[in-house]
Amino acid sequence: MIMQIIYRYDGSFPGFLCCVAQCFFDKSLPAGIEPLDEPQATLFPLREVETDPALAARLERSITGRISRQAWGMVQQGFLTCMEEKEMRLLRFILLGYKVGPQVVRLSTNRDVHAMDKALLYLKNEAHYHVEFLRFTDYGEFLGAVITPNNTVLPLIAPHFCERFNTENFMIYEKTHQMGFLHQRGGRREFFQADSIQFPELLQEEKGFRALWRAYYETAAVEGRVNPKLRRGHMPMRYWPNMTEFQKD
Amino acid sequence: MNLMEKLEILTDAAKYDVACTSSGVNRPGMPGKLGNAVKAGICHSFAADGRCISLLKVLMSNDCAFDCSYCVNRVSQDVKRASFTPEELCRLTIEFYRRNYIEGLFLSSAVVKNPDYTCELMLQTLRMLREKENFWGYVHVKAIPGADPVLTEKLGFYADRMSVNIELPSQKSLKLLAPQKSKEKILAPMGQIRDGIKENATDIVRYKAAPRFVPAGQSTQMIIGATPESDWQILNLTEGLYKKYSLKRVFFSAYMPVVEHRNLPAKTTPPPLLREHRLYQADWLLRFYGFEAREILDDDHPDFDPALDPKCNWAVHHMECFPIEVNRAPYEMLLRVPGIGVKSAMRIRSARRCAQLDFDGLKKLGVVLKRARYFITCKGKSISPLPMDNPAVIAGAIRERGFSQTPIGAPEQLSLFDPTPRDKVQCLTGQI
């Protein structure tokens, strides 16, 4: 049964899990689930679902126990994707999982499972693009990078950069989702929220290395083989504006 | 000369080298060291020619004492000369790496003074990079033929991958175009590296802390189209190199005429890109599809069909083996069907254990029926729209369409390396 009601939550993952719990209490599906900061564009009545970390934790145990660890992983990562109507799809996925058990992850003929598979692949690929194409700028005290992915890739790529650049202080800011990650030499690391970030001026030395990199990039192409289509295929133009080789200081 | 000028000259001189992959070794990060290495390799950018940029690929120096006629850096050529100091190159590598521009360094060099002296310079650079700067990322270094084996070995302990360029596909061509090089001089370090890797593997079994020697293996490359060898000769050589020297990869580089010389193609000759592409396809068949070189080409058919890829070509010349029944045929035969790749063959093998496959199912498993339909049956049924007893007709049907209009260098010709969504991560480096 579908209720003529929209859940609104704080946009966090635990908040979403509480919406799932709410749906159990109501014993029916809501017409939609939206984050609070979404502009209100519906005539349906709204219900604000409060975020209760203890309830969210219970849901985690329940999903891993009664469906599977893998299904839980898909829900977690699914929440990071930019899939349309993400919350409702995840909710229906969870409900289906309770019905059919662990095999839910393989039901790719189901509309929701199929949509999730696609969205998760996109997330994974976009995360990989950022491992490749993210560019740091050296601000003296720390390395800084700005990215603008469609999916929330930061939690997926942060471990890679922590391992690789354990000797550096660095910060990655995901502008699209106003979320940042900070790593300090020696181990301290944290995610944070910020509406915007003001980076310092470029240092002279930094300008020098940027210019050297651009020169390298330009020179590395073999003239007789210029192939714009192939380049775009490997490196979508969407990511170019954040890449040093395409910027001007 | 400032660093910018040097970088431009020494990048320009190194860019015709095709291999840029950073793959083959997993080296987890280590506290206090800068970097790590991941097995599949990571590309960091793509140049205007669509090729991956993964490593900082430069020459130590282009100030060559040798006189290979196909090369812009030969001593008798009038070009600007430049050399990095080990400090400069080290700094560039580190600063580029920290900014996530690159995966590491690909170092090669012209022969400065003599092979030993050159090797010493490279060794100094790598030692500084690894020991002073604590660099833990990827390093590919090119061995210099003719250098003291002791120096080559030392380089190998700092590098992840080593390569020796075979340069030209035959001894005769070498003699003609690279008088200071010889087959023996090239093959000696190749054999040395192979033996070093083998020996090192047993050392590592014996004691874990043994230093790693060229953990990502060795590769080589040769220039295609500068000399008259046939595709058959080249492929045969390639197969021999894989077998004898346990190489990880053989790369082919279509010759770009950069100098005018009586023994070389005229400067206006376009690089034989399609030929290069066919060679890579055939190389793929050798490495992943269980083909032998002599099945792909032979004395009577020494060159690739420009309009038909080598796998299709083999199939239409062996129609007596087809059609095969997908539900029963051995895996090795599935691999030989045009339109069935390694992945779909594996999927077929596992799917048919549970259920009989039909054509619809095959499509879902990733089989390209457009090509495969001439060669298979499903539960005894065929959907070939053509009679299968005339190879010429089938060859016509699966010929690469519109091929003659395709200008050389069009993207289709590099389709081997085009990413499909699923294969993106594994295939970026053209390497599975």
Ligand code: SF4
């Ligand atoms: S040794 Fe031959 S191929 Fe190598 S840089 Fe010198 S002239 Fe060129």
